[in-house]
Amino acid sequence: MGATTLKAKLFLILFLLPAVTALSEEEMNYEQMAERILASLHLQPGERVFIRYDPTYFAELVAPLRKGIRSVAAIDLAAMEYVGGTERLQGIPVDPMIRKMQREAHLKAFTGLLDVVDVYLWLPAAKGSDLYDVEEEALRNWLKKGGTRRQIHFHWQTGSMMADGLSGEHSEDLDRMYQDALNISYEQLSAAQDRAIELLRSGKVKVTTPEGTDLTFTIGARPFNKQNGDATAERAQGARMLIDREIELPAGVLRTAPIEDSVNGTMVIPVVRFADVTVKNLNLQIRQGRVISITASENGDVAEKALKEAGDVALRFREFGLGFNPKLVIESGNEILPYYGYGAGVVRLSLGDNQELGGNVRGGFVRWFFFPNATVQASNKILVRDGKLVE
Numbered sequence: 108m109g110a111t112t113l114k115a116k117l118f119l120i121l122f123l124l125p126a127v128t129a130l131s132e133e134e135m136n137y138e139q140m141a142e143r144i145l146a147s148l149h150l151q152p153g154e155r156v157f158i159r160y161d162p163t164y165f166a167e168l169v170a171p172l173r174k175g176i177r178s179v180a181a182i183d184l185a186a187m188e189y190v191g192g193t194e195r196l197q198g199i200p201v202d203p204m205i206r207k208m209q210r211e212a213h214l215k216a217f218t219g220l221l222d223v224v225d226v227y228l229w230l231p232a233a234k235g236s237d238l239y240d241v242e243e244e245a246l247r248n249w250l251k252k253g254g255t256r257r258q259i260h261f262h263w264q265t266g267s268m269m270a271d272g273l274s275g276e277h278s279e280d281l282d283r284m285y286q287d288a289l290n291i292s293y294e295q296l297s298a299a300q301d302r303a304i305e306l307l308r309s310g311k312v313k314v315t316t317p318e319g320t321d322l323t324f325t326i327g328a329r330p331f332n333k334q335n336g337d338a339t340a341e342r343a344q345g346a347r348m349l350i351d352r353e354i355e356l357p358a359g360v361l362r363t364a365p366i367e368d369s370v371n372g373t374m375v376i377p378v379v380r381f382a383d384v385t386v387k388n389l390n391l392q393i394r395q396g397r398v399i400s401i402t403a404s405e406n407g408d409v410a411e412k413a414l415k416e417a418g419d420v421a422l423r424f425r426e427f428g429l430g431f432n433p434k435l436v437i438e439s440g441n442e443i444l445p446y447y448g449y450g451a452g453v454v455r456l457s458l459g460d461n462q463e464l465g466g467n468v469r470g471g472f473v474r475w476f477f478f479p480n481a482t483v484q485a486s487n488k489i490l491v492r493d494g495k496l497v498e
Contacts, residue, residue: 134279135286141171143289144259145179147338147354148226152180154255154340157224161189164233164264172228185220187213189232217242221249229260231282250352255340257352261285266446271379272457272475275443284445288357288434297335299431299498300361303490304331310486312365312427314454316478319375322393322456324365324427330465332362334449348465359432359449364466367396370424374456376476381406381413391458398422398458420459420470428455429483429491437479444477452494454481 150156156176160169169186176183221227227246250256263285267277307326314322330347338354346352350362374391387405391398401411414421428448435450437443448455459473483491490497 134283135165135167137165137167138171140168140286140289141175144172144228144356145175147259147293147336147356148257149339150176150179150181150226151340153182154225155182155184155223156226156228157184157220158186158228158230159189159232160186160230161232165231168230172230184224187217187220214241218245221245224249225255225257227258229258231261231263234264234277247349250349253344253346255343257338257340257343257354259338259354259356261356262447268444268447268475268477269380269442270444270477270479271376272477273380277443280438281443281445284435285357288359288432288446288449291358291432291434293336293358296358296431297333297337299496300331300333300335303361303429303431304333306485306488306490307331307363308485309488311369312483312485314427314456314478314481314483316375316481318377318388319390320373320456320478320481322370322372322374324371324424325369326363326365326427327369329363329366332360332464334358334360334362349463355447355449357432357435357446357449359430359435359451360428360447360455361431362426362428362455362464364426364461364464364468365424367424367467370396374476379403379410379476381409384409386410393424396424398424414458414474417472418470420468420472421474423458423468423470425457425459425461425466425468425473426455426464428457429453430455431496444479447475448477448479450479452479452491452496454478454483454491 158169158172160166173183173186246258250258263282264277265274267275267281269275311323311325314320332348332350334355336356336358343352370393372393374393376389377387379386379389384406386403386407386409388403389407389410390402392400398414401407401414403410430449430453431451432449433451435445437445437450444450444453455475455477457473457475459468460470461468480494481491482489482493
């Protein structure tokens with residue numbers, strides 16, 4: 108089936124522009140946001156774009172995006188709601204049988220569009236709007252086909268995190284911060300990341316915190332994922348790993364999977380939630396990339412049980428990440444780390460599967476921990492001191 112025929116058949120369920128959103132035009136500049144997104148994509152004539160949106164959240168972003176897509180002779184292929192958006196907007200329950208029929212029709216339309224699309228845009232979504240698991244799997248398989256396939260996504264509500272790697276309370280103030288964080292010098296951001304890569308590759312990396320984290324590792328020739336706002340076709344064609352095709356906005360993080368058996372030392376996380384239990388001063392002793400000891404000053408048995416029940420993958424070191432965006436700032440008195448710790452100087456260390464980063468750990472489990480006051484050095488040169496980037 109050709110793109111034109113598919114588009115015509117799906118018109119009624121896909122091309123319904125939303126009328127309600129959580130934020131007003133006075134508070135958010137959707138035209139400017141659309142311009143920033145399109146500048147990152149640098150669409151070529153004929154490229155086909157598929158948009159996902161939430162009718163209750165940032166819906167006004169859809170129209171200027173579609174207009175901008177058409178203005179450069181790219182193809183505005185479709186705009187489809189996230190799962191759950193309409194039901195939440197209407198505030199009414201859906202009969203399970205009707206839900207099943209809607210789901211089947213939705214998935215058929217979704218996979219049909221992926222067969223003919225070049226660019227996929229996940230716009231910001233409120234909690235309760237999501238992708239089906241099978242959609243996420245279809246997206247991964249689509250990206251693995253290579254070429255110029257790429258996506259931009261915005262984990263705005265779910266990306267507002269606490270230091271233990273679980274979601275915190277998102278606010279409209281954070282929405283405004285994230286919008287402002289789109290408007291930075293991407294050239295300067297990318298250059299700072301390149302300088303950091305050169306230093307991090309130069310020798311053993313050491314991460315310390317006042318709470319007791321003292322971890323060393325080597326990166327060697329492992330690839331780095333640079334979230335620097337570049338969502339061009341050229342970037343996609345040069346991708347070294349799957350997440351090089353997954354561009355996040357606001358940008359800012361530098362990610363890598365260190366050589367697993369080079370990771371040694373201690374990670375200390377002051378407060379960690381496991382389900383409804385809070386663990387204090389979680390201490391993870393790591394040898395050759397594997398957690399060999401789990402202790403805590405309070406509820407350590409809960410942490411040990413949770414990690415061990417998740418399997419061997421949960422006891423393996425996964426990733427080092429470092430934020431560079433100067434506008435993603437931790438607000439005074441607020442424990443929320445803006446957008447997955449992409450703010451300048453925030454360190455992210457994690458356990459679990461690192462396949463998407465080019466590492467060797469498999470198993471699906473992932474748990475992040477954030478360190479906003481860390482010091483990072485490589486070859487005895489300081490890159491980050493007490494949570495501040497050192498130029």
